[in-house]
Amino acid sequence: MVGHTLLDIRARLAELSVAVGPYRVVSAKTGHSPVPVSGLQFPTRATAAEAASVATAYRTALRRYDPAVRVQDLIACDRGLSPTDSRLPADDLPEYCHSITAALLETLSRQDGRVQRTVMDRYLEAAETTPDRDRLSLLLIESLAEAIDSHYATRRQYELLRATADRLPGPAETETPVRETLSVLRSTDLLRDFEIGPAPSGGHRVGLHGYRVRDRDGDCIVLPIAVELLRRQSPPPRFGDATRTVDGWTVRLVSAAETPEPSLAIVPSA
Known part of the structure; x- marks a missing residue:
């Protein structure tokens, strides 16, 4: 084979x-x-x-x-x-x-x-x-x-994606990693537009409009977002939940203190 x-x-x-x-x-x-x-x-x-x-x-x-x-x-x-x-x-x-x-x-x-x-x-x-x-x-x-x-479990996913991010030409760490990450994805046409706002329970609520990565069984694939974030920040990103919208997804980025650790590749829909 x-x-x-x-x-x-x-x-x-x-x-x-x-x-x-x-x-x-x-x-x-x-x-x-x-x-x-x-x-x-x-x-x-x-x-x-x-x-x-x-x-x-x-x-x-x-x-x-x-x-x-x-x-x-x-x-x-x-x-x-x-x-x-x-x-x-x-x-x-x-x-x-x-x-x-x-x-x-x-x-x-x-x-x-x-x-x-x-x-x-x-x-x-x-x-x-x-x-x-x-x-x-x-x-x-x-x-x-x-x-x-x-x-792979979440910890192993992080190790793999961290090593992947290190292989790519990486910008320096920034104070606005989420905005810069989404700007790159928009520039490459992976998504049409985005919006960032505070989440009621902490962290960021991110709107992905025209996100072109197809879902898996109704869940949101966030792997390219995770890799881009790791190119710009040291701590691993943590995704809370994802909600399907008319033209894409709304995804919550949560603080590192929240548990349990979610996947860095696919986020279950709320």
């Missing part, structure tokens, strides 16, 4: 690549393109970012058989830029989703392979029938959130 999956992943990379293109996938540290993206070029930054996610999963699977395969932070890079220059905030939805996906898959590379296999199996199946690149990139986020919520 694993061998078949590796062949499928290589086939997907071949579909994404072109003979001559302005983008490639490289190691953020060395600037070189490792297996399985060595020599491949891509037509857009979004397809290169998708290829980085796919290649990360490939190398994670390969590492189970060959521990000498190095851990690499793979990123999309313009052929005319250095890897450092390419690590700018993503400016479209597919690139943003795949940046988070690649970082989280690489974080999981040292863990049990169940999550990686579950996510990639779903992705490869959807890639055959989903022409919309935005929807496909969102599906990866949704699949990761569901798998993490199912396999």
Whole structure:
């Protein structure tokens, strides 16, 4: 099954690549393109970012058989830029989703392979029938959130997402992490707009309008919000409850003193 999956992943990379293109996938540290993206070029930054996610999963699977395969932070890079220059905030939805996906898959590379296999199996199946690149990139986020919520307790979720946030180009800690987080999500078109207000029982009540991440069984997927918050603050975010609205969700961010600890990937609806 694993061998078949590796062949499928290589086939997907071949579909994404072109003979001559302005983008490639490289190691953020060395600037070189490792297996399985060595020599491949891509037509857009979004397809290169998708290829980085796919290649990360490939190398994670390969590492189970060959521990000498190095851990690499793979990123999309313009052929005319250095890897450092390419690590700018993503400016479209597919690139943003795949940046988070690649970082989280690489974080999981040292863990049990169940999550990686579950996510990639779903992705490869959807890639055959989903022409919309935005929807496909969102599906990866949704699949990761569901798998993490199912396999890991909250403390372990925090460790994984903290390590993922550290792999991404991170802004300094700020006095307004919630507002800056939601502003980034709006700029990448993950949500149309937002509003922030005080919650009656403490913390923040956050309105997410036009939130494009689909819910799981009526619950709200908050994984990208959690990762963005962790890029801007040290304490882990804590989500209280979520309420479905006409055009999105209202989510409560609570103080660290509240218990029990909720999931950082999916918040149950109130």
